[in-house]
Amino acid sequence: MGPTGINISTTKEEIVKEIKKVAIIAHGLGSSRGYSGEGKVYFEGIKTLEEHNLGYIIISFSKISSLDYRKIESKYVIPFKLRKFDKYQRLLVWLAARKIKPLFYLNLSGVPIPLSKISHHVIYAGAPAISTAPSKYSSSLFWKLYLLPFKIITKKLSDEAKKAYIIANSYYSLKKIEEAYNTKVKKVIYPPVDVDFYKRAFSENKSSRFLTIGRIERGKMLENSIKVSAKSGIRGIIIGSLGDKKYLHYLQKLTKRLNAKIDIYTDLPPEKVLEIMRNTSVYFHPTIGEHFGIPVIEAMAAGLVPVVPKESGSAEIIPEYSYNTIDEASELIKKIINDEIKRKELSEKAEDFKSEKFRERLYAELEKFLY
Incomplete structure (x- = not known):
């Protein structure tokens, strides 16, 4: 540990900064025009921490310009909005997340990116795109080709899924997650509704x-x-x-x-x-x-x-x-x-x-x- 409180590795690995906060991974928070059910989960996750006076830092793929009226601490991968390639944004948000060591990661983007070696990794997830669940990704050759690299990468993340603490958003999702990653889901919590x-x-x-x-x-x-x-x-x-x-x-x-x-x-x-x-x-x-x-x-x-x-x-x-x-x-x-x-x-x-x-x-x- 260096005098500034930063872990310094003697290898070529990047510096990891320790923070006494929860790192919320919300890959789409900086790029969405309007927020769907997943966006609602982002905001309720943030509110959960605020209600219990827990500090947090938000990690997104695109830079967050504002969050209501609040000043927030955040890290991001790119400084501009990108509304396409959502599935790959869920993977690439790891580039920003890996640079800090928080109290734990609260991953609301659902993909088991490799973070458990840094800190505890809690994932709130729906049925993964690589599962057998019907979706647009199984509807045409175009979408199958689009998803192919994502499938190849995420299938290699089963070890991370086993180490992470996964919460599913339904029992349907629980079944699909366990099938896709050959792991056990710890809990089911249904999403928030107004x-x-x-x-x-x-x-x-x-x-x-x-x-x-x-x-x-x-x-x-x-x-x-x-x-x-x-x-x-x-x-x-x-x-x-x-x-x-x-x-x-x-x-x-x-x-x-x-x-x-x-x-x-x-x-x-x-x-x-x-x-x-x-x-x-x-x-x-x-x-x-x-x-x-x-x-x-x-x-x-x-x-x-x-x-x-x-x-x-x-x-x-x-x-x-x-x-x-x-x-x-x-x-x-x-x-x-x-x-x-x-x-x-x-x-x-x-x-x-x-x-x-x-x-x-x-x-x-x-x-x-x-x-």
């Missing part, structure tokens, strides 16, 4: 239509919502932040070709989303292989009946309304669209996914690495 906000849209009297919420990008499989509308004859609404204009045009053309009754809205303000939810009776989740599906819980809080893929984390929450095929989903929606559903019970069930409960459960695990 339940109280969506409960404002609760109503017993709703219109006979279904709603889908998801980013307008191919991985969300929004075409399934259009196919369900065409098969069932039931009007549907798709709401999402616009991530892929070409995909949006594809969805619009598909709607016309199938003569589906679908309206697509992008980047709506939150209050408008609540207004639509207040007057919609069913929520349809189209994303097969989804790790969890936060919009499913949001919909439950608002009193919508969720119809979800059996191949997903959300099916373990609401198995009685799950489907295997588009035909099954269409028939299920037709069956329940006008039924007397115990919407209040669904809304109350959503209470268990509140953000404060996520923070309590997460801190109970993190506390093990403080002493």
Whole structure:
């Protein structure tokens, strides 16, 4: 140990600075225009540490220009925003993370990058992209080629996965993580949801239509919502932040070709989303292989009946309304669209996914690495 408190190696390895803080790995915090479920996990992870007066440093791939009104300490790999190559950003954030030795790493990016030799490594993860779970990466040759280097690299990280303390975001993810890395997941903690906000849209009297919420990008499989509308004859609404204009045009053309009754809205303000939810009776989740599906819980809080893929984390929450095929989903929606559903019970069930409960459960695990 040198006089400045820095570990000095006699090899060519980089200098590692010891800090009495938690290092939060949030690879996408500096590059996202809007934050999805993973972004919500970032902020609730930060809040968890703040509630317990724990110092932290954020490690991202791109430089973070601001975080609300707070001044934050951060490290990053590149000084500009890069919104592409998300999977590889999750790996390359290691270049910044390896330069410090924190109390422990809280890795909210989900990939077991090699850090356990430096300090304790806690990972909060969904089903990995290298697993057998259906996703856009198995949908075409282009995406398979895109993911190939990532698969080769991450398959070599199974030793790190065995050393890290992995928390899964669902039992579905637990199974996929254990299969992919041949390791054991220590805990399951469901993601945080703004339940109280969506409960404002609760109503017993709703219109006979279904709603889908998801980013307008191919991985969300929004075409399934259009196919369900065409098969069932039931009007549907798709709401999402616009991530892929070409995909949006594809969805619009598909709607016309199938003569589906679908309206697509992008980047709506939150209050408008609540207004639509207040007057919609069913929520349809189209994303097969989804790790969890936060919009499913949001919909439950608002009193919508969720119809979800059996191949997903959300099916373990609401198995009685799950489907295997588009035909099954269409028939299920037709069956329940006008039924007397115990919407209040669904809304109350959503209470268990509140953000404060996520923070309590997460801190109970993190506390093990403080002493």
